[in-house]
Amino acid sequence: MAEPSKKETVEVVLKNWRAEVETARVYRDLAERESDEKRKAILIRMAEAEERHAQRWEQKLGDMGQPIPTLTDTFWARFQRRFTRSLGTDIAIRRMEAAEEKHEREFSAQRDRALAGEQDVQEFLRTSALEEKAHARALNAMAGPANPKTVLDTILKRERWHGRGGSWVADAIYGVNDGLGAVFGIVSGVAGATNNQQHYVLISGLAGMLASALSMGAGAYLAVKSEGEVYEAEIAREKAEVEENPEEEIEEMALFYQLQGFSAEESQKMAERLAENPEQLVQAMAQSELGLSAHRFPNPWKSAASASLSTAVGAFIPIIPFFFMSGLPAVIVAFVVSIVAHFAVGAVKSLITIRSWWASGFEMTLVGIIEAVVTYGLGLAFGAAV
Structure with a gap:
């Protein structure tokens, strides 16, 4: 596959920068309206991560000799944020989860193309994709069950x-x-x-x-x-992830426990204890992330x-x-x-x-x-x- 031209690379970097800035704004907006302190703190941390990503893309634009743009808060952007808020916090979080998953896929695809030979960008794209993936999972845990059937299954x-x-x-x-x-x-x-x-x-x-x-x-x-x-x-997917990156899975499991009300220290200890049996960790991750457990299926x-x-x-x-x-x-x-x-x-x-x-x-x-x-x-x- 031919490498993209410099113009195409600039367009991609600019697109990524805009997406990160807009995402950070939405997270800050949701955090301001969140009454639960733990969820609010998590949303703020996510906003800060997106702002760091945006700064990296700004730096890349400067390295390429491009002026740093000013992102105008347009009517459409404000309308989208208001619409997201009107859906309620949990549905808004679901929408952001989908957006993070989309960003992860885009970063992975851009990394494969190497952005016009910009090898130094590859590592940033890799870490950004991992962070977007972690954000999506955290949002999944925050939102909880997404529909009446899932709510019913949780009760059952x-x-x-x-x-x-x-x-x-x-x-x-x-x-x-x-x-x-x-x-x-x-x-x-x-x-x-x-x-x-x-x-x-x-x-x-x-x-x-x-x-x-x-x-x-x-x-x-x-x-x-x-x-x-x-x-x-x-x-099978969870098992592969646990085998490839057990530390990340333990960290995610600790986050799920923290969202359930445990302290950070308690959550970390519980996740590490669970990880002593990889099979149990796999089952727990599947149930926490996706609401899946073997006895659900008749x-x-x-x-x-x-x-x-x-x-x-x-x-x-x-x-x-x-x-x-x-x-x-x-x-x-x-x-x-x-x-x-x-x-x-x-x-x-x-x-x-x-x-x-x-x-x-x-x-x-x-x-x-x-x-x-x-x-x-x-x-x-x-x-x-x-």
Whole structure:
């Protein structure tokens, strides 16, 4: 690969300088609004590190005979900082984590190109990339769980009975929900299109039930299996990092403990004690950085069976009246039974959400009514057209 020209090198150095200055400003802005003293101190240290990086890039510009620019605090830059603040501290920290990871990748790529033969820059790029990586991990620890699923997993890890049963319960509830909604729509549409002919509704309903159950089961199996494979890959990555640079991993582990409220001295001792068993250090790093632990992942076959059976149960409900009745009465009974089932499923969903049972049930009922009206109407329209 051809080395970049001096002009390209200047542009890259200038871009890096701007990025470091802007990042430092954001860290200082977040630190000013942070009430937790430990988090505030960490954000200030990160801002100082970014400012040191910016000074190094300024020095490089001077060595290249370039004037030191003045970074104007533009309207767009101020808007971005205000927008970041408006998201809340934890989400803002997540955004900065992504920015640090991006900077790490850019510095690594620039180091590979050697910036027009500037060998003295390579070492700075290497150390900067390592610092950006460390910043990203520290931010990950500061922000904590990023979404409701992760929050739920964190809670379930504290309560072992949830850890054993929480996953399949959620799979079962959402399986019933999916099967009921999908086949209720099919039954309503086919009933409208065929003038409520019993055998057509039964055939289409049973076919839809089978397809939905198999689809949900396959999806659940692949999802859980993929999560397990991701866990194994992350463990392998952490193991390689511990083997290559144990001191850095110990320092990171100490930082995680410090963020949990331990003193710096206690955190360092705990991390060093943990490092006496490299395998335990690997497991601890994976759980602290990524929230990954082996017992989180259920058996993929168990998840597949739970999803398939629950979907089939939900899908079978709208079909039941057509085994004993035909014509419009069967459609009406199927509608009533399905709407009641929608409310029941919505109410049960409140067991794994924070919503009240009646609000969740009402929402599901409303969705079911809209679905029935739309699909039955479409069926009538298609039936009339045919």
